[in-house]
Amino acid sequence: MKKKNVDFSTYLVDYPNKEGYFGKYGGSYLDKNLQKSMDEITEAYFSIAQSRKFIAELRRIRQEFQGRPTPITHLERLSNSLGGKIQLYAKREDLNHSGAHKLNHCMGEALLAKYMGKKKVIAETGAGQHGVALATAAAYFGLECDIYMGAVDIKKQAPNVAKMKILGANVVEVTEGLQTLKEAVDAAFTAYQKEYKEAIYCIGSVVGPHPFPMMVRDFQSIVGIEAREQFLDMTGNLPTSVVACVGGGSNAMGMFSGFLNDPVEIYGVEPLGKGKKLGQHAASLSYGSEGVMHGFNSIMIKDKKGNPAPVYSVASGLDYPSSGPEHAFLKDLGRVTYDVINDDDSIEAFFTLSKLEGIIPAIESSHAVAYAMKLAKKMDHGSILINLSGRGDKDLDYILENYGTGEKK
Ligand SMILES: *Cc1c(COP(=O)(O)O)cnc(C)c1O
Numbered sequence: 141m142k143k144k145n146v147d148f149s150t151y152l153v154d155y156p157n158k159e160g161y162f163g164k165y166g167g168s169y170l171d172k173n174l175q176k177s178m179d180e181i182t183e184a185y186f187s188i189a190q191s192r193k194f195i196a197e198l199r200r201i202r203q204e205f206q207g208r209p210t211p212i213t214h215l216e217r218l219s220n221s222l223g224g225k226i227q228l229y230a231k232r233e234d235l236n237h238s239g240a241h242k243l244n245h246c247m248g249e250a251l252l253a254k255y256m257g258k259k260k261v262i263a264e265t266g267a268g269q270h271g272v273a274l275a276t277a278a279a280y281f282g283l284e285c286d287i288y289m290g291a292v293d294i295k296k297q298a299p300n301v302a303k304m305k306i307l308g309a310n311v312v313e314v315t316e317g318l319q320t321l322k323e324a325v326d327a328a329f330t331a332y333q334k335e336y337k338e339a340i341y342c343i344g345s346v347v348g349p350h351p352f353p354m355m356v357r358d359f360q361s362i363v364g365i366e367a368r369e370q371f372l373d374m375t376g377n378l379p380t381s382v383v384a385c386v387g388g389g390s391n392a393m394g395m396f397s398g399f400l401n402d403p404v405e406i407y408g409v410e411p412l413g414k415g416k417k418l419g420q421h422a423a424s425l426s427y428g429s430e431g432v433m434h435g436f437n438s439i440m441i442k443d444k445k446g447n448p449a450p451v452y453s454v455a456s457g458l459d460y461p462s463s464g465p466e467h468a469f470l471k472d473l474g475r476v477t478y479d480v481i482n483d484d485d486s487i488e489a490f491f492t493l494s495k496l497e498g499i500i501p502a503i504e505s506s507h508a509v510a511y512a513m514k515l516a517k518k519m520d521h522g523s524i525l526i527n528l529s530g531r532g533d534k535d536l537d538y539i540l541e542n543y544g545t546g547e548k549k
Contacts, residue, residue, distance in 0.1 A: 141401050143473050148401040152361075155466070160350020163472060165465030168349035170435050174329065177336035181252075182351040188255045189248070189355075201247055202362065205280060206237045209366045212374060212525070217496040219516070226516040229379065230509075230528040231367045233391060234501065240530030241363060241391040242273035242344065248359030249342040250277035260284040260339040264328040266293055266321035267456035268300025269534070270344030275309035285309040286339075288328040290320040297456075299534070321460075322448065325434055345388025346464030349435035353464050357393040363527065364398020371525060380522030381405040381515060384529065385507040386425070386478065387458035389467045391529035396476060405477070408467060409511040411453035412480035418443075422451035424462050425471055425478045431462075438465040454483040455503040457530075485510040490532065490539070491546035502530035503539075 141148040202208040215228040233241040265271030271287040278285035317323040332341045343352040384392035386408040410423035428441040440462035443449040448461040470476040489510035494500045512524045
């Protein structure tokens with residue numbers, strides 16, 4: 141498949157280029173010291189992570205520890221409730237160990253850290269999901285783990301903080317500024333600058349400076365590789381459409397990478413939150429503009445001064461003012477369609493999937509479910525494969541407090 145001179149049969153090797161660019165997006169915007177340590181990670185990634193030994197070990201871990209391959213489930217009752225013309229399917233990343241797709245890249249990053257002889261992994265976390273996944277990987281490999289987290293987020297996300305500590309991680313409270321994710325990123329980068337000889341920074345999505353958007357995509361590509369083969373095996377065909385939610389964009393890139401060279405429509409779903417006004421959503425690709433933040437060039441939501449603006453979504457995992465540079469590129473190419481789902485529709489989909497299929501999805505993943513349900517009503521034949529990025533256990537307290545148990549009134 142070709143689009144604007146991009147040959148998708150060799151796309152995953154061609155992009156990003158050596159400097160980490162997907163077209164004009166991506167790259168690495170860091171000071172010299174940090175750049176040196178990023179270069180070290182890039183080199184290690186190309187030499188170590190492509191070695192037969194590394195690949196074999198990661199494969200074994202995916203099977204024995206993570207529980208991969210995760211299945212695809214035919215959502216038959218949901219499909220019937222929408223008229224039965226379109227068949228919906230879910231790739232069950234909610235069944236990945238620790239309940240979401242994030243462990244796919246955290247296990248890869250931590251294994252790379254081990255091969256590089258590092259003793260520690262460092263990261264920031266907002267809602268705590270990345271922190272928990274990385275703490276899980278660190279415990280498995282016997283690495284120290286420092287997770288930087290804003291003081292406000294620490295209070296809000298008590299269960300995830302407890303999980304990280306139980307897993308042996310050191311949760312470092314950040315008290316600067318608004319005491320949330322942005323300050324946590326700054327603090328984690330500062331710490332990494334001091335400790336880069338013995339530590340490695342582990343980014344939680346397909347964002348940040350090169351090589352992370354590439355590396356995280358590659359570690360997540362297991363989702364798309366499995367899904368394509370499983371779907372063909374189950375149905376004899378490729379899906380008509382593939383749908384995934386986009387925060388930073390890692391679960392989406394993992395799924396999309398498996399289908400870029402196929403005649404398959406691909407949809408990325410961003411959170412519209414409470415509406416289109418600045419501050420009420422986190423749909424960066426839909427409403428943002430080009431800019432540099434956190435060491436990379438992409439499309440982002442900016443305030444009047446050009447800094448990352450405050451964003452909002454009911455799904456804390458989608459609450460980020462930018463998305464990965466590769467998504468910005470695929471959007472410009474027209475290969476992936478990006479669209480939005482608001483809080484209310486995602487919550488409705490949360491209850492619908494729970495009650496019709498016995499699967500309680502994460503509120504992030506519910507955005508993809510809601511979009512697939514809308515899409516099914518517009519199509520007249522075919523199938524939709526949803527990437528169900530995670531399970532909803534983490535969201536239950538919030539759901540109960542704000543929406544109850546979803547009984548029809
Ligand atoms: C973190 C998270 C997301 C968003 O992250 P991406 O990098 O966009 O995939 C989506 N779903 C779940 C369940 C998450 O925990």
